[in-house]
Amino acid sequence: MKVLKDILYKVSLVSSIGDMDARFKEIVFDSRQASASCAFVAVRGTQVDGHDYIDKAIESGAKIIVCEDLPAEIIPSITYVQVVNSARALGIMAANFYDNPSRKVKVIAVTGTNGKTTTVTLLHQLFQAMGYTSGLLSTVENKISDEVIPSTHTTPDALSVQSLLRKMLDAGCTHCFMEASSHAIVQERIAGLELAGAVFSNISHDHLDYHKTFDEYIKAKKKLFDDLPKDAFALVNLDDKRGKVMVQNTKATVQTYALKTSADFKAKILSNTLEGLELEINGKLIWFRMIGAFNAYNILSVFGTASLLGEDEEEVLQTLSAIPGARGRFDRISIGGITAIVDYAHTPDALDNVLKTINDVRTGGEQLITVVGCGGNRDKTKRPEMARLAVAFSDKAILTSDNPRFEEPQAILDDMQAGVGPSDLRKTLTIVDRREAIKTACMLSGRGDIILIAGKGHEDYQEIKGVKHHFDDAEVVTEYLKQLTQN
Ligand SMILES: CC(=O)N[C@H]1[C@@H](OP(=O)(O)OP(=O)(O)OC[C@H]2O[C@@H](n3ccc(=O)[nH]c3=O)[C@H](O)[C@@H]2O)O[C@H](CO)[C@@H](O)[C@@H]1O[C@H](C)C(=O)N[C@@H](C)C(=O)N[C@H](CCC(=O)O)C(=O)O
Ligand SMILES: Nc1ncnc2c1ncn2[C@@H]1O[C@H](COP(=O)(O)OP(=O)(O)OP(=O)(O)O)[C@@H](O)[C@H]1O
Ligand SMILES: N[C@H](CCC[C@H](N)C(=O)O)C(=O)O
Numbered sequence: 106m107k108v109l110k111d112i113l114y115k116v117s118l119v120s121s122i123g124d125m126d127a128r129f130k131e132i133v134f135d136s137r138q139a140s141a142s143c144a145f146v147a148v149r150g151t152q153v154d155g156h157d158y159i160d161k162a163i164e165s166g167a168k169i170i171v172c173e174d175l176p177a178e179i180i181p182s183i184t185y186v187q188v189v190n191s192a193r194a195l196g197i198m199a200a201n202f203y204d205n206p207s208r209k210v211k212v213i214a215v216t217g218t219n220g221k222t223t224t225v226t227l228l229h230q231l232f233q234a235m236g237y238t239s240g241l242l243s244t245v246e247n248k249i250s251d252e253v254i255p256s257t258h259t260t261p262d263a264l265s266v267q268s269l270l271r272k273m274l275d276a277g278c279t280h281c282f283m284e285a286s287s288h289a290i291v292q293e294r295i296a297g298l299e300l301a302g303a304v305f306s307n308i309s310h311d312h313l314d315y316h317k318t319f320d321e322y323i324k325a326k327k328k329l330f331d332d333l334p335k336d337a338f339a340l341v342n343l344d345d346k347r348g349k350v351m352v353q354n355t356k357a358t359v360q361t362y363a364l365k366t367s368a369d370f371k372a373k374i375l376s377n378t379l380e381g382l383e384l385e386i387n388g389k390l391i392w393f394r395m396i397g398a399f400n401a402y403n404i405l406s407v408f409g410t411a412s413l414l415g416e417d418e419e420e421v422l423q424t425l426s427a428i429p430g431a432r433g434r435f436d437r438i439s440i441g442g443i444t445a446i447v448d449y450a451h452t453p454d455a456l457d458n459v460l461k462t463i464n465d466v467r468t469g470g471e472q473l474i475t476v477v478g479c480g481g482n483r484d485k486t487k488r489p490e491m492a493r494l495a496v497a498f499s500d501k502a503i504l505t506s507d508n509p510r511f512e513e514p515q516a517i518l519d520d521m522q523a524g525v526g527p528s529d530l531r532k533t534l535t536i537v538d539r540r541e542a543i544k545t546a547c548m549l550s551g552r553g554d555i556i557l558i559a560g561k562g563h564e565d566y567q568e569i570k571g572v573k574h575h576f577d578d579a580e581v582v583t584e585y586l587k588q589l590t591q592n
């Protein structure tokens with residue numbers, strides 16, 4: 106049992122009614138999970154307002170209500186705590202409830218439009234390989250050392266963040282590498298965390314459905330750095346034109362990395378092929394198994410982070426050199442002389458990078474066939490742009506579905522097709538069924554050709570009308586390439 110006033114430590118309060126020494130055994134922010142003697146935090150959401158569910162939570166046994174607006178009817182047996190910001194209060198309460206695990210585990214948060222999963226995965230793999238026990242919170246999976254805990258979000262909700270960190274601490278983890286999505290920052294899912302450092306990779310077009318304007322999206326990412334404590338580090342990519350803005354108001358120690366300009370951590374690409382990257386980092390030449398210039402940025406930010414955490418530079422580079430990278434990020438499958446690449450590029454910038462990378466490392470003569478779709482109920486403005494890029498940088502493009510969710514798949518494809526100019530229609534196919542689209546790409550390809558399947562990476566489902574149907578790009582392309590090349 107926890108005592109309310111202890112758990113409210115550092116929460117900005119407006120007023121309270123009732124017993125501040127009240128005891129409770131769990132915090133919930135969803136009335137459907139309320140139980141006897143829980144504390145219910147009413148959070149305003151995008152769909153509904155948690156304040157409308159206060160009665161329901163009390164019916165299910167909640168004895169403590171934390172909210173921004175007090176209800177009209179006050180029940181004498183209930184304690185009400187009015188706070189400035191419920192979402193923020195939830196994060197701070199969760200941290201106190203689990204005894205502030207981030208004071209003992211060094212937590213590094215990575216934000217940016219692209220590269221978060223890759224960066225945190227590399228950091229986790231690196232620290233594990235160097236003998237540390239470390240944790241991971243990522244889009245693909247959460248990990249406590251080697252134990253996998255399935256991930257539902259890029260950044261879990263505030264309670265899950267803290268309870269996972271507590272488990273990491275109990276399991277002996279010294280570090281945790283986590284993604285901080287812009288949604289999570291705005292929704293205060295990381296409030297209450299005491300970060301040891303934060304990393305900014307880049308910012309480009311995404312999630313304008315949620316943030317509305319690019320300025321708001323930049324502000325969301327900047328908030329991570331604004332909220333850092335003085336003893337933390339802020340590591341930013343200076344080649345991104347928003348790198349400096351991110352750390353304008355931070356109290357943390359600013360450190361920079363770049364390929365194109367002078368910075369604290371600097372790298373140069375010596376060679377970039379389908380086999381890997383050769384980089385010069387701090388005067389040392391090292392070979393890496395990851396492909397593409399964008400991965401040079403990810404490797405460099407991992408190197409910078411590890412150095413700022415006090416690790417030996419030589420050991421870091423040697424260990425990183427053997428690491429394969431994150432699942433679904435430029436995964437190469439070679440069957441019968443055909444190369445398929447499965448990649449999670451689901452934004453115009455990521456797709457542009459991946460297509461340019463393939464074009465940079467092509468030897469010439471082969472065809473590049475790209476299969477790509479755009480998610481339903483997500484930023485619509487990226488649809489024509491992604492189709493335009495796929496067509497412009499490939500010999501053939503097959504536009505298809507990617508998690509249509511509650512939208513009509515053909516309507517998403519119509520939005521995509523608007524980005525294809527009349528002269529490019531010849532090399533564009535539209536196939537709603539993703540399996541058929543991949544099969545067609547395999548049928549159109551011959552020895553030496555490259556098939557890029559973009560958008561889903563590690564995802565093993567296709568989400569249609571609230572139901573996730575098993576679907577795995579790598580599995581499907583392997584099946585057809587085997588079938589077609591064996592006959
Ligand atoms: C748009 C968005 O981010 N939504 C997240 C948000 O939900 P919401 O604001 O819509 O919540 P709501 O349904 O309006 O409910 C408001 C409050 O009322 C409560 N409630 C609701 C109903 C009820 O009966 N009783 C009750 O108490 C809810 O528990 C909630 O506290 O808060 C929830 C709890 O933390 C999240 O699960 C949910 O993620 C949804 C499922 C989602 O799809 N989010 C995506 C967009 C997301 O967060 N993506 C980023 C990564 C993006 C990227 O970079 O690629 C991520 O970090 O995963
Ligand atoms: N540093 C980078 N710059 C630009 N593009 C990148 C970078 N790193 C990876 N990418 C591309 O972006 C895709 C997504 O990468 P990753 O999963 O690491 O990003 P993310 O930020 O975690 O994405 P999400 O917001 O969906 O969690 C990759 O599949 C690759 O195509
Ligand atoms: N975390 C991102 C992933 C998008 C991946 C893509 N496959 C899609 O479904 O749009 C989101 O939920 O917007």
Ligand SMILES: [Mg+2]
Pocket residue numbers: 221222223243244245259284
């Ligand atoms: Mg991610």
